[in-house]
Amino acid sequence: MSSDLYSVKMRASRKEDNEDRHISGAEKIVEQDMLQTICAQLLERAIHHSKGEADFVNIKVERIAAGDVIRRDALPVTTCEVGTAGEGQRKLRELLERSGLHNSEEILEKMKETWGMRGAMLLDVDTMRRLEPDQKRGVRATYMDAEDSGDDRSHKNHFREALVLATKVVSHKNIIGEICISDDPDYVTGYFASKELGYVRITKLKEPGCPDGGRIFLFRGEEREADDCIRYLEHRKMLVRI
Numbered sequence: 108m109s110s111d112l113y114s115v116k117m118r119a120s121r122k123e124d125n126e127d128r129h130i131s132g133a134e135k136i137v138e139q140d141m142l143q144t145i146c147a148q149l150l151e152r153a154i155h156h157s158k159g160e161a162d163f164v165n166i167k168v169e170r171i172a173a174g175d176v177i178r179r180d181a182l183p184v185t186t187c188e189v190g191t192a193g194e195g196q197r198k199l200r201e202l203l204e205r206s207g208l209h210n211s212e213e214i215l216e217k218m219k220e221t222w223g224m225r226g227a228m229l230l231d232v233d234t235m236r237r238l239e240p241d242q243k244r245g246v247r248a249t250y251m252d253a254e255d256s257g258d259d260r261s262h263k264n265h266f267r268e269a270l271v272l273a274t275k276v277v278s279h280k281n282i283i284g285e286i287c288i289s290d291d292p293d294y295v296t297g298y299f300a301s302k303e304l305g306y307v308r309i310t311k312l313k314e315p316g317c318p319d320g321g322r323i324f325l326f327r328g329e330e331r332e333a334d335d336c337i338r339y340l341e342h343r344k345m346l347v348r349i
């Protein structure tokens with residue numbers, strides 16, 4: 108019988124002008140014998156971040172039944188090398204068009220509304236309506252991790268974490284793709300992911316030093332299906348084989 112697992116989540120923030128500014132966040136799903144190590148590593152990561160020092164760190168540990176965890180293979184990965192952010196944006200538009208989204212311009216325009224959100228925008232690609240119950244926060248895809256726990260987890264690996272997230276997100280029947288630009292000022296690589304195209308990295312989607320970024324989950328279906336989709340994104344547990 109397989110033993111239970113633990114979800115560990117960390118978020119760090121700092122008070123600025125009476126508002127909590129998000130500094131970093133991370134999550135893992137691990138076996139009990141790794142708990143202490145993981146908590147220490149996440150704490151280290153919380154207090155040393157390029158966005159500055161945190162004055163509030165929350166580490167949450169929850170036990171989850173092994174039977175509640177879905178396991179999936181990671182999406183196949185390809186990389187698209189581009190020279191400039193403009194070229195990267197054009198590539199992104201092309202991928203949306205290839206996915207049958209002929210309002211790509213309008214969809215990309217929505218990225219301007221994602222800056223500063225803690226979660227992602229859930230966008231109905233046919234009506235262009237935003238489906239998040241709280242539009243300031245957005246929808247948070249959580250409770251997922253890579254399956255191999257032996258790896259070095261001491262610092263953030265943007266790519267691995269994003270591949271895990273994208274694999275979970277696009278596995279839902281109503282999600283036809285995801286667009287992501289990092290909000291980390293030092294990280295300019297972003298991606299488009301979908302069931303058909305896999306995880307397509309684009310090496311430059313913004314200028315270095317730019318703190319803007321965000322995610323859009325592209326939804327297609329009846330609006331009444333959005334609740335189930337949000338429940339899946341925020342609560343179903345998934346381990347991804349990379």
Ligand code: PML
Pocket residue numbers: 265266268269287288289290291294296297298308
């Ligand atoms: C983030 O965590 O800020 C988003 C990271 C995007 C990673 C893109 C990649 O390297 O494939």
Ligand code: MG
Pocket residue numbers: 289290291
């Ligand atoms: Mg980030």
